[in-house]
Amino acid sequence: MRYCSRCVLPDTKPGVVFDDGVCSACRSVERKQKIDWPAREAELRAMCDRIRGSNGDGYECIVPVSGGKDSFFQAYMMSRVYKLRTLAVIVAPHLQTIEGIENLNNLVNVLDVDLIKITIRPSIQQKIRRVALLKVGNPNYAEHRVIFAAVARAAFFHSAPLVVWGEDISVEFGGTVASTSASNGSAEELINNDLFREVGFSELLGGSIPDRDLFFYMDPSADSGKRRAAESIYLGYYHWWDGIKHYDLAKRHGFQARRLGPLSGNVLAYDNIDEKLCEIHLWFKFLKLGFWRATDHCCYKIWNGYMTRQEAVERVREVQYQFPVEYFKEFLEYHQLTESDFWSCAERFRNLDIWHKINGEWRLKNELA
Numbered sequence: 001m002r003y004c005s006r007c008v009l010p011d012t013k014p015g016v017v018f019d020d021g022v023c024s025a026c027r028s029v030e031r032k033q034k035i036d037w038p039a040r041e042a043e044l045r046a047m048c049d050r051i052r053g054s055n056g057d058g059y060e061c062i063v064p065v066s067g068g069k070d071s072f073f074q075a076y077m078m079s080r081v082y083k084l085r086t087l088a089v090i091v092a093p094h095l096q097t098i099e100g101i102e103n104l105n106n107l108v109n110v111l112d113v114d115l116i117k118i119t120i121r122p123s124i125q126q127k128i129r130r131v132a133l134l135k136v137g138n139p140n141y142a143e144h145r146v147i148f149a150a151v152a153r154a155a156f157f158h159s160a161p162l163v164v165w166g167e168d169i170s171v172e173f174g175g176t177v178a179s180t181s182a183s184n185g186s187a188e189e190l191i192n193n194d195l196f197r198e199v200g201f202s203e204l205l206g207g208s209i210p211d212r213d214l215f216f217y218m219d220p221s222a223d224s225g226k227r228r229a230a231e232s233i234y235l236g237y238y239h240w241w242d243g244i245k246h247y248d249l250a251k252r253h254g255f256q257a258r259r260l261g262p263l264s265g266n267v268l269a270y271d272n273i274d275e276k277l278c279e280i281h282l283w284f285k286f287l288k289l290g291f292w293r294a295t296d297h298c299c300y301k302i303w304n305g306y307m308t309r310q311e312a313v314e315r316v317r318e319v320q321y322q323f324p325v326e327y328f329k330e331f332l333e334y335h336q337l338t339e340s341d342f343w344s345c346a347e348r349f350r351n352l353d354i355w356h357k358i359n360g361e362w363r364l365k366n367e368l369a
């Protein structure tokens with residue numbers, strides 16, 4: 001396990017390559033600095049001008065939202081700046097936080113947009129999450145799948161010509177990039193990105209859940225004879241994606257960070273704070289790849305010029321071994337696991353190439369320095 005000499009990303013991250021000790025995410029930042037952003041912005045403006053008024057009385061744009069800072073930015077840009085008739089769509093988290101609920105309400109009130117909420121049958125989602133947790137240590141697989149497919153269904157249903165996603169996580173975080181995303185901002189291949197790399201959906205379920213229970217897990221383009229109604233883009237292709245600026249914008253409009261400060265293992269108090277199930281999901285990355293939230297947060301700050309590498313090293317070393325205790329009990333209840341079930345599951349995913357025990361405690365063999 002080696003670490004990038006500019007940021008603190010390790011080479012265990014799938015899709016990341018190093019050259020001269022520098023990771024591909026840092027190289028992507030270099031490329032971003034050379035992009036003609038005003039030209040890209042003009043391209044988006046022209047696209048919106050073409051779309052405006054093209055769908056009769058219907059919506060012109062669908063923005064998937066979580067209530068987080070980035071979705072605030074997306075909805076703000078599309079409704080206020082580009083002035084498209086915007087429909088926000090949320091796939092409701094099953095265990096929302098108070099901040100998540102209030103931030104979502106605030107987004108709707110402040111931006112004065114319509115919102116539809118898709119809530120997935122709990123029994124099916126619980127089943128899929130449990131399978132994904134036990135089989136591949138990736139419990140949020142279910143939600144990731146639903147978000148892409150359900151938003152595509154909403155766009156299809158409303159014949160909206162445009163769906164606006166935020167950032168391409170593969171471009172921003174240095175993973176495997178779909179060829180179309182990097183070259184033209186298209187999010188058509190979104191469902192093929194890193195989030196699903198471990199195992200295909202049907203392979204994961206192994207026929208355990210009938211298709212009729214999976215409507216919102218299946219992209220409508222998979223239905224015979226139906227065509228995708230909308231074009232899908234990443235806003236991050238047209239505007240430099242800076243989550244910290246998005247936080248400032250959202251905060252000026254009433255967005256609130258987590259009241260009790262950063263969760264265990266986190267550096268930021270305003271990233272991914274709307275629901276309770278993703279912390280443990282992300283912590284599994286620590287077992288498998290040797291990094292999780294603290295590294296992600298610090299890399300993000302370094303890439304956008306808010307933190308030095310030295311500061312990042314100190315912050316990551318300070319917090320990354322903290323276990324996400326805050327919502328652990330609710331996580332166990334949701335997945336119907338005892339604490340000992342959980343730990344025996346977790347230990348199956350610990351990567352012994354990168355972990356060893358020192359004085360009875362699990363530590364990374366190669367600590368960040």
Ligand SMILES: [Zn+2]
Nearest residue numbers: 004007023026
């Ligand atoms: Zn780097």
